[in-house]
Amino acid sequence: MANSTSGDSVTDRLIRVLDTFTPIRTVQTAAEIGRRAGLPPSTAHRIVGELVDAGLLERDDDRRIRVGMRLWELATRSSHALRLRQVALPYMERVQARIREHTQLAILEQDEALFLERLSGPGSGSNVTRVAGRLPLHASSSGLVLLAYGDHDLQERVLSGPLGALTDETITDAATLRRKLAEVRSLGHAVAPGYIESVSTGVAVPVRDETGTVIAALSSVLRRDDPVPPALAELRAAARGIENALGYRV
Amino acid sequence: MANSTSGDSVTDRLIRVLDTFTPIRTVQTAAEIGRRAGLPPSTAHRIVGELVDAGLLERDDDRRIRVGMRLWELATRSSHALRLRQVALPYMERVQARIREHTQLAILEQDEALFLERLSGPGSGSNVTRVAGRLPLHASSSGLVLLAYGDHDLQERVLSGPLGALTDETITDAATLRRKLAEVRSLGHAVAPGYIESVSTGVAVPVRDETGTVIAALSSVLRRDDPVPPALAELRAAARGIENALGYRV
Numbered sequence: 001m002a003n004s005t006s007g008d009s010v011t012d013r014l015i016r017v018l019d020t021f022t023p024i025r026t027v028q029t030a031a032e033i034g035r036r037a038g039l040p041p042s043t044a045h046r047i048v049g050e051l052v053d054a055g056l057l058e059r060d061d062d063r064r065i066r067v068g069m070r071l072w073e074l075a076t077r078s079s080h081a082l083r084l085r086q087v088a089l090p091y092m093e094r095v096q097a098r099i100r101e102h103t104q105l106a107i108l109e110q111d112e113a114l115f116l117e118r119l120s121g122p123g124s125g126s127n128v129t130r131v132a133g134r135l136p137l138h139a140s141s142s143g144l145v146l147l148a149y150g151d152h153d154l155q156e157r158v159l160s161g162p163l164g165a166l167t168d169e170t171i172t173d174a175a176t177l178r179r180k181l182a183e184v185r186s187l188g189h190a191v192a193p194g195y196i197e198s199v200s201t202g203v204a205v206p207v208r209d210e211t212g213t214v215i216a217a218l219s220s221v222l223r224r225d226d227p228v229p230p231a232l233a234e235l236r237a238a239a240r241g242i243e244n245a246l247g248y249r250v
Numbered sequence: 251m252a253n254s255t256s257g258d259s260v261t262d263r264l265i266r267v268l269d270t271f272t273p274i275r276t277v278q279t280a281a282e283i284g285r286r287a288g289l290p291p292s293t294a295h296r297i298v299g300e301l302v303d304a305g306l307l308e309r310d311d312d313r314r315i316r317v318g319m320r321l322w323e324l325a326t327r328s329s330h331a332l333r334l335r336q337v338a339l340p341y342m343e344r345v346q347a348r349i350r351e352h353t354q355l356a357i358l359e360q361d362e363a364l365f366l367e368r369l370s371g372p373g374s375g376s377n378v379t380r381v382a383g384r385l386p387l388h389a390s391s392s393g394l395v396l397l398a399y400g401d402h403d404l405q406e407r408v409l410s411g412p413l414g415a416l417t418d419e420t421i422t423d424a425a426t427l428r429r430k431l432a433e434v435r436s437l438g439h440a441v442a443p444g445y446i447e448s449v450s451t452g453v454a455v456p457v458r459d460e461t462g463t464v465i466a467a468l469s470s471v472l473r474r475d476d477p478v479p480p481a482l483a484e485l486r487a488a489a490r491g492i493e494n495a496l497g498y499r500v
Contacts (some may be wrong), residue, residue: 010260011300021328050261055360067328069359075321076382078271082322086381090371093343109319110305121340131336132326 013039017047017057018067023130027064081107084216085116087245088207091238092119095220099231102127102221105207106142108150109134111157113143113217125223126199138163138177139170141192141202142217148184149206149214155181169194189232190217199224205235210247218242263289267297267307268317273380277314331357334466335366337495338457341488342369345470349481352377352471355457356392358400359384361407363393363467375473376449388413388427389420391442391452392467398434399456399464405431419444439482440467449474455485460497468492 020028020036028036034044048065051057055070076082088105096103096119103120106113112134120127129135137143137150137158147158163172171177184190192202204219218239220231270278270286278286284294298315301307305320326332338355346353346369353370356363362384370377379385387393387400387408397408413422421427434440442452454469468489470481 009300011264011297011304011306014261014264015304015306015324018324021324023327026328026330047261050259054261054265056261056265066330067325069329069331069357069364071321071325072329072332073359073364073382073384074265074268074271075317075325077273077380078276078317079319079322080276080316081319082381089369093346093369096343097347107319109323114319114323119339119343130327131332132323134323 013037013043013047014051017044017051018071021067023133027060027066029064033065081116084207084242084246088216088218088238088242089117091241091245092117092218094241095119095218095231095234095238096121098234099220099222101125101223101226101231102129104129104142104219104221106135106140106146106204106217106219107215108137108146108154111137111154113137113140113146115142116216125221126197127221128196129221135196136164136166139166139192139195140219141190141195141204142219144180144184144190144192145204145206145217145219146214148181148190166196167194167198169198171195189235191228194224201226201228203228203231203235205232205239207239207242209243263287263293263297264301267294267301268321271317273383277310277316279314283315331366334457334492334496338466338468338488338492339367341491341495342367342468344491345369345468345481345484345488346371348484349470349472351375351473351476351481352379354379354392354469354471356385356390356396356454356467356469357465358387358396358404361387361404363387363390363396365392366466375471376447377471378446379471385446386414386416389416389442389445390469391440391445391454392469394430394434394440394442395454395456395467395469396464398431398440416446417444417448419448421445439485441478444474451476451478453478453481453485455482455489457489457492459493 016037020033030045030048034041052059055068057065058068092103100121101124104115105117106115114134115129118129118131137147159174165172190204201222201224204217206214207216207218209215218235266287270283280295280298284291302309305318307315308318342353350371351374354365355367356365364384365379368379368381387397409424415422440454451472451474454467456464457466457468459465468485
């Protein structure tokens with residue numbers, strides 16, 4: 001009942017439909033969704049219709065499809081990681097108010113850094129990060145923190161996989177990355193100058209739960225010429241504040 | 251193929267599963283999910299298993315189930331309403347820094363006020379609102395704004411329906427509510443003293459798109475004795491800022 005003739009479950013097809021929406025592709029026709037999801041047109045139309053009826057997708061006046069608020073609501077209201085985000089937000093605002101560059105919170109998700117929050121001011125510099133967007137672990141300062149404190153299997157998986165270059169300065173060599181991770185653990189923070197964009201430097205610190213396990217990375221994206229120490233001091237203080245606030249709630 | 255023997259689609263059953271999770275019920279067993287979703291145990295186990303495999307739900311060490319980050323990511327990364335939230339956030343932070351009580355952003359969703367964001371400080375007063383939570387249109391200041399500027403059908407639907415009391419002061423009478431909505435339109439803001447909790451007063455203003463349509467309500471939850479005018483002035487300024495920022499992006 002749950003499986004189509006091609007053997008994938010309805011849940012799989014649902015995810016393939018949702019996966020066709022991206023930060024830069026927020027509106028599509030049902031036909032485009034079907035093509036991008038690899039579904040026959042009739043199947044795509046039926047699934048899209050069901051999702052629209054349920055409010056998980058929405059149809060605009062031009063009959064184009066977008067992700068519905070109901071999906072966000074269901075996904076958000078009972079999420080554990082978003083309780084972390086809610087606890088972290090006041091501390092992130094303080095960092096943001098003082099450093100005036102982007103302040104971000106990321107967690108490890110499927111071998112990538114998933115960004116739960118990003119605060120930016122009108123005068124903040126360049127930044128590719130988006131809320132609910134991802135960055136590679138080996139390239140972003142947040143990712144380097146999550147990887148450096150991640151388990152052995154994760155590290156070996158990333159170190160043995162392809163290490164793609166986002167700029168000329170991204171670490172693409174396993175031995176160099178291994179040394180970088182040791183440096184992160186030794187210093188207690190990650191600095192990633194030009195790894196994601198040549199014009200900016202990422203700075204990240206770990207956020208730990210009450211058992212000492214690193215559960216998130218708190219980061220700033222600075223302009224390349226900005227001094228790193230003031231941002232690091234603010235990030236460290238904010239991470240301690242978040243950890244205390246989480247502790248009180250356990 | 252998409253329908254079970256009981257006639258509801260797989261999408262419906264999926265939503266019934268997701269709907270069993272709430273802000274205060276974030277972790278459940280598969281059996282509890284099945285019971286609350288009205289599904290036979292075998293069906294519940296299969297759907298939960300598929301959703302776990304897909305990352306939309308997650309299983310913890312005790313085999314209990316929670317909502318997965320993948321669902322949040324898919325729902326958030328391409329959401330239109332969350333672009334509004336992202337644009338609004340810096341302006342909300344300014345209100346929050348000055349008024350030091352809760353600052354909130356809500357949209358109309360299925361005849362209720364759905365809260366996209368809530369900022370609070372350590373010293374902020376009582377507040378029942380949650381991110382991705384809802385409040386009735388007739389009781390919350392945000393809801394009164396969304397209702398007052400909503401279309402005629404919406405207003406008649408709410409006015410003819412039951413108007414539940416959250417406190418002794420909630421408006422529960424259609425004629426009184428009709429007068430209140432006229433007042434909101436005339437003043438350009440809503441004040442809801444004690445409607446949601448007797449200890450607090452909600453204050454809300456509309457946020458409009460470039461065509462003048464009200465697309466959101468920006469609100470503060472004040473302590474009952476706090477003066478309203480300073481919060482109103484900050485909210486109005488923030489709403490103008492959000493509208494300008496949205497305009498530039500269109």
